Amino acid sequence: MRVLFVSAEVFPLAKAGGLADVSAALPAALVELGVDVRLLVPGYRSALAALAEAGIGTQLSRVRFEFPGFASAGILEARLPDSGTPLWLVDCPPLYDRPGGPYQDGMGRTWPDELERFVMLSRCADAVATAPSFWAERNWQPDIVHCNDWHTGLVCPLVRNAEQQLRDLYGERRPQSVFTIHNLAFDGTFSRGNPAAVLGLSSTALSEDGIATPRGFSLLRAGIAHADWVTTVSPTYAREIRTPQYGGEFAGLLGQRAAKLSGILNGVDYRVWNPSMDPHIAARYDVEDLSGKPACRAALLEAFGVTGDARGPVFGCVSRLAEQKGIDLIPEALSRALDSGCRFVLLGRGDVRIEGAIRELALRFPGRAGARFEFSEPLAHAVEAGSDIFLMPSRFEPCGLNQMYSMRYGTPPVVRAVGGLADSVVDATAASMQAGTATGFAFARPDADAFADAIARSLAAFARADQWRALQRTGMRQDFSWARSARQYLDLYQSLLPV
Secondary structure, eight states, rough: OEEEEOOBBBBTTBOOHHHHHHHHHHHHHHHTOOOOOEEEOOOOHHHHHHHHTOOOEEEEEEEEEHHHHHEEEEEEEEEEEEOEEEEEEEEOEEEEEEEESBBBBSSOOBBBHHHHHHOOOOOOOOOOHHHHHHHHHHTOSEEEEESSSSTTTHHHHHHHHHHHIIIIIOOOOOEEEEEEESSSSSSOEOOOOSTTTHHHHHHHHHTTTTTEEEEEHHHHHHHHHHEEEESSHHHHHHHHHTHHHGGGHHHHHHHHTGGGGGEOOOBBTTTTSSSSTTTTTTSOOOSSSSTTTTHHHHHHHHHHOOOOOOOEEEEEEEOOOOGTTTTTGGGHHHHHHHHHTTTEEEEBOHHHHHHHHHHHHHSSTTEEEEOOOOOOOHHHHHHHHHHHHHOOOOOOOSSSHHHHHHHHHHEEEEESSHHHHHOOHHHHHHHHHHTTOOOOOOSSSSSSSHHHHHHHHHHHHHSSHHHHHHHHHHHHTTOHHHHHHHHHHHHHHHHHHHO
């Protein structure tokens, strides 16, 4: 089984969110199952610098891809640090050799040539997947092309369009395509007068083949419409996005594709997120010995300038500051707990209005609430280990990873019961506590009152030390490793290949 895994970001070379973690961990887990994986990502300046810093060299392929009327590109070959997963990077300096992140410059502005940057990634993925000259040079031809989010949605129609030519000229079948939706809210919609030359598709294909939208054309829609199979990152989210409430303008198309749409819950890389071996936390601990957690709590409070008294738990949050994440509900929902002596820390950045509301909360509760408006991998680990309770009040959540991290770190989460949060957190009801299956606290309505009620339930449980310790340990014993999810993906890949 040979799989070309295509993504816009991968940890630790280029990261803007959870997609980078998935793109590092899932291919590595597939390799452990015997799958021959090649990971294809853009050759960002930051990615090449990170490889150089890790002492990993790159080798340029002899084959160069020429796209008439568009940029040309080559392929750099390397390996991902830590896991050693075979890595291919798109070598196109005019598009990728610049400072900043995968999607924005150093000032947080979206790149003006964003479309061209990810069309290049997609066209190179198509060339790798369907060009016999490249197969011959590398002695490698994919059975499956696994595409991720809108940045790679164009790959699916491009690969499908190559089917007839491959059969007629080379007697070869095309690879099968899998398209994974990590977040439907990012749809890759653009408006261009004549995009056909950039996309590599005919004008007819643009208008008739499920790419056009009332606002222009959507690369996410291209992936959904043309993939041989569509997945998303939790079973509940796969059902939710077929409704207008969560699927919006894509609900109808996703309903049409329901027979070839499924949800596979993301996993956690426990080599990275594990309190028994985490280099970023003040003291290590595990499910049998939680004695290191108070030291982690003390270090966390110091890092965030929180000096409140010792009454009550520490609430933590690591998140993008976006309406999706429900962070705007925290000031109202958490005020009563802070009044009673609890403390709160937040790590993240995003919407300036939400950031302002969190700043006001910290001013109202000096010494009890602190925030750092940045993204920091070490601090994210510190929040998971040092908090007592983790907050994830998402309005929608395709999968979520922090609730799984939190459980492993003995930090029961308070979550809204949507998407992957509903699939991974067992609400601490009287019945689930008695059965020993509870792992956190869930609420249904996306409002501050329902959120506050769940927080109150978490405080009541925290006050009963034996009950709380049992809740922590049940969460820490949950297995959300990538091995399980990778096996489901492998089963899916195999089902798509001819017998």
